[in-house]
Amino acid sequence: MSGSAAASDQIVLTLPDGNTREVPVGTLARDVVGSIGERLLRASVAVAIDGEVVDLMTPLRHSGAFVVITDKDPRALAVLRHSGAHILATAVRRLRPDAHIGFGPAIDDGFYYDFEVERPFTPEDLAAFEAEMKKVIQEKYPFVREEVSLEEARVRFAGDPLKLERLADFEGTDEVISVYTDGPFVDLCRGPHVPDTGWLKHFKLLTTAGAYWRGDVKRQMLQRIYATAFWKKDELETHLHNLEEAKKRDHRVLGKSLGLFQMFPVAPGGAFWTPKGTTLYNTIESFVRERQQEAFQEIKTPLLYNKKLWEQSGHWGKYKENMFLVLDSETGEHDMSLKPMNCPSHHVYYGSQKHSYRELPVRYVTFDVLHRNELSGALSGLTRVRQFAQDDCHVYLREDQIATEVKFLMDFILGYYDTFGLQATLKFATRPEQRIGSDELWDRAEGALRAALESTGRPYELKEGDGAFYGPKIDFDVTDSIGRAWQLGTIQLDYNAPERFDLSYTGEDNAPHRPVVIHRAVSGSFERFIAILIEHFAGAFPVWLATEQVRVIPIAIDYNDHAQAFVDRLKGLGIRATLDARNETLNYRVREGEMEKVPYMCVIGRREAEEHTVALRVRGTGKKQEILAQDAFVEQLLHDVKTRALVPMPVVAESTEEGA
RNA sequence: GCUGACGUAGCUCAAUUGGCAGAGCACCUGAUUUGUAAUCAGGCGGUUACCGGUUCGAUUCCGGUCGUCAGCUCCA
Secondary structure, eight states: OOGGGGGOSEEEEEOTTSOEEEEETTOBHHHHHHHHOHHHHHHEEEEEETTEEEETTOBOOSOEEEEEEETTSHHHHHHHHHHHHHHHHHHHHHHOTTOEEOOOOEETTEEEEEEEOSSOOOHHHHHHHHHHHHHHHHTTOBEEEEEEOHHHHHHHTTTOHHHHHHHHTTTTOOOOEEEEEETTEEEEOOOOOOSBGGGOOEEEEEEEEEEEGGGOTTSOEEEEEEEEEESSHHHHHHHHHHHHHHHHTOHHHHHHHTTOEEEOTTSTTOEEEOHHHHHHHHHHHHHHHHHHTTTOEEOOOOSEEEHHHHHHHTHHHHTGGGSOEEEETTTTEEEEEEOSOSHHHHHHHHHTSOOBGGGOSEEEEEOOEEEOOOOGGGOBTTTBOSEEEEEEEEEEEOGGGHHHHHHHHHHHHHHHHHHTTOEEEEEEEOOOSSOOSOHHHHHHHHHHHHHHHHHTTOOEEEETTOSBTTBOEEEEEEEOTTSOEEEEEEEEEESHHHHHTTOOEEOTTSSEEOOEEEEEEEEEEHHHHHHHHHHHTTTOOOTTTOSSOEEEEESSGGGHHHHHHHHHHHHHTTOOEEEOOOSSOHHHHHHHHHHTTOSEEEEEOHHHHHHTEEEEEETTOTTOOEEEEHHHHHHHHHHHHHTTOOOSOOOOOOOOOOOO
8 A cells, every 4th residue: 555654653544524533553443433423433334444344343554535334324234234144144053053154245135144054944944043143133242353363263263164265265365364253153254244233133034045165066055045134124124025026027927927928847948928928029029120120131040050060169168068969860979959049150151151341240130049958947937948039140340340330239229228118237348367369459349349338428337357258248237117137238249250260351452351240139038038028017018019909898788899890990900909898897807908917998888889989998097097089099009009109107016906 | 957945726825633635716607788907606627746655545754757936156
């Protein structure tokens, strides 16, 4: 750090209001906070020195900006939750002294702790741990920080093999080793922590699951307990409530109740799309096709390939585990494979022809079905499947075209998300440790990508070292209507593939040149994208996407013909309209239409039949019906479908009220 | 793949210590012709995922298979 402080054994802390405090090196943070105010000390959770959060028991070593963190500060919650993890471990150790402790960090929505135990935890264990935690909390054990030598640490954790393994990482480093004690429990831990266990008031143990030690499938499986904690009771309750709400809009639940798709044990990881679901799927695919008509060339390529292709692309070496291999009955070998990606086929096709520098960029796009042999345990609804289709594009272009092309693709992608009302955030990922290509090439690639990114004026997050091994990338995360982030689109520069496939174009100088490849995906996979849309809209799709756009309901038999005529008119205009003239009460039919989330219901009775009007019920607005001329309704409807308007506004589906 | 939980009618769920498997909705048949979230009555429907074991007797206990779900380093 700055050498000036070394001369003195005093450090200078600058408070947010500009005042400074000079204290001896090694002064505890809490003493500084206490000197500012007793009440502040009681409210403080931790402090930050130049942005680094440390707890109140930490001896201060450096001068810097000194900020007191109270529970108002978002960083304080992570501290509380990390302490929650220790309290959990304290309780588990009391009830299961045989448990060896692994890691226990705070995570986005809470915290977890990993244990190595003979007998896995049961839900009953969880309840017992939660009760025991309450005792630990009542005992208000202070979190005591100590800094120890490696030797000392090894003695302390002699009974904990996992901690000893972690300690081995400190060998030969000068990192400070700290341990925290709360009552009977000691943990190797960097901190920071709240002052004592009594600070944890509102928490809940959620689930238990297996987790490999250090995430390595070759290592032993530990038992992980997930939990969450908040400062305030209502925050915890809101969080738990939100979890319940999220379950209601789960695409697997809605997909079943709305009859969109089904899975069968005979085809794990593959979806059957119902007639309705197929309508939805095709509507989205048509939309993508329409947008891509101008600037892209769609091609269809085989699903099954000889392994020679995968050897050339490098998949055979790196990706074979995830490919479905097919027995070639002539050779008796599994040397054919279903394609898991479209890139190699696109490269083969590009490479089959001579290309002039004038025709670049060339953009091939393919919607073919892809197969990836995901681990059985990884399959989940439509978000993780073995068979899916992408709106997968590969652009072949000259290096000098990168900036323009990236700008073009970004606008294309962002415009797509806008149509669905999905908020996108951008991430720019640069060269990773493991990579191919010269630094000069990476400089150029990153420079071009960054320039294109910045020309859009959109904010982005820099992810250093997170790029693909063959090139930097821009990832598009979208946030859905309940604030969850999904990684969807990507723009990846690739200098590797053109080499492997010996791709070229003829330049102005009549000599062959290497093109650059850009991988572009917008929806990710259609399957997953539709899952996201189902959850985003809670099944209440805007009218252009709705599988059934209008339902016409005659009040009595006398108006059936009239209603049928209206349905026919709508159908003739390309509207997905149905007639519900069943022998049921109006209430019954309206209720069913609402539950099936049909955007518009047109009720037709005597008045409407005579006056050529419809009594329009808009999804989710209850009894506020509107009487309008059929022509006016049709005109508005066609306009909204054509413009892909986000109407009717998705109404957050409250749980269907219990029987009256 | 691994750890744990789960698998009962088309759907959502019941079934006391192992003792003939039940409800609501959906579906079918009648009656009812309805003005904005469930009209009434009757009926059909299950090899309790599958295979094996223990038992006089298994939805229930045990083992295996298949599937579903929660997870599988957001650095002590």
